[in-house]
Amino acid sequence: MKIFSTRSEIQQYLASLNGKTVGFVPTLGALHRGHISLIEQAKAGNDVVVCSIFVNPTQFTDPKDLENYPRPIATDISKLEAAECDILFHPPVSEIYDDNEHWHLNIGPLEFLLEGEFRPGHYQGVTQVVYKLLDIVKPTRLYLGQKDYQQFMVISRMVELLKIPVQLVMCPIEREPGGLAMSSRNIHLTADDRQHSLILSKTLNWLKANFDVNKIFQLEQDAMAMLQSEPGVEPEYIEIADGKTLLPADESSTSIIALTAARVGKTRLIDNVVIR
Template sequence: MKVFKLKTDLQQYLNDLRAEGKTIGLTATMGALHQGHLSLVARAKEQTDVVVATIFVNPTQFNDPKDLEKYPRPIAHDIRLLEQAGCDVLFNPEVTEMYAANEQWHLDIGALEHLLEGKFRPGHYQGVTQIVFKLFDVVKPDLAFFGQKDYQQVMVISRMVELLSLPVKLVMCPIEREADGLAMSSRNVHLSAQEHQTALVLSKTLFWLRDHFSVDEMADLQQQGTDQISHAPGVDFEYLELADGETLLPATPQSKSIVALVAAKVGATRLIDNVIVK
């Protein structure tokens, strides 16, 4: 696996591969890799000739400086995992390589910016679109692979691609879960054994919603799911929403696809999860 720190070096390398007719797949990560990330690499290997992973803890998408500071950065371990997964290229730039001083960015992505995650993390999706646009601009991937766990993020990036007419196809890959159902996340390392057990209420409730789903009883099901999570000891509930899979506005009987999304804190760790119910 080739490792690059500088944009110009990476671009030169990829231009040469492109000239040979090779297709390029991108998986953009913030590191602290787990099986969920590696499943994106595996999917990219199936569908493209050259797989580029990026590891960059993006400062503009954190609302809380403490959260940014404590975000795990086990780079040596991440490199080993990517090598084992057969990744071809790693781009691991410094902040100064990706951002100039006092850079401004705003993209009007409409209601998506203020719903659900956007409501609890104001400004987050401006930071996400800012960095993903930069990475797309550097790598110029044919396909970019993102995990369903960040469902709203995929919708936001999809909207950006549409608004800016970017020549990249997005592929949303299924959530990878622990054997007990907990969605894999880089934040799970912060959970104690007891908190891990407590956190299972999120996936259990989502699976219950999927198994009992009926369009006629959506409001009632959402309330029951909310009760299950908000009454669980040790859980600081934020939201549970049955949303339209295309807009993330509240689902209606006319919604073609419906996704149940949840966010809550367990101890000091904020977790999100979702499941497609229709």
């Protein structure tokens, strides 16, 4: 695996590939099985796979969260090599951002719903860094996980607005044996937290099994009560949304998704399930 830390080096190398297709997996590092599944999908569909590891400061709304974000780069490199990733782009912050940069992209209501409400400014930081990374790598396809469903929609909107020539691929959620969605943040969970966190996927699966479009409000109330009754869990939201807009679902929604976020102990987790 080739490792680059500057934009000029990676661009020069990618330019020498003579039109080979490039699959790109952008990450914050602290890689787990979910990330590796994205690398595998990218390998299956492209000639070359690029993974980036960059803990992007502009998408963290809490400075403590940024400071505490795990950065096990040596372990990450081993995992990428085992997965036969071709290229790692691991730049310092100074390589990505100049001083006093300004960025704002109008992505509409998507910015303020769900995650946007609880993490104001988060999606501006996400679009800012993904735009920069796409501009550097210029991939054929971009691979993102379903766990960050809203992020996938935000990036899709950005790609559409800015007419970026890349194909987006959403990859399924990888789960731990009990059902917990894999996340880099899971390492912060205590043994008790891990047990309590299983209520997220259980509640989402209950919603899917009991879904009735005429009872959405009641289902959301019951699901919230389920989350609240679990010790050590502080739910922020659980919503049944239109899969195309993330506005509340109704009988006209052709695609429906249930999404949740909760603090389990000191760790904030998100999860979702496609209902239809």
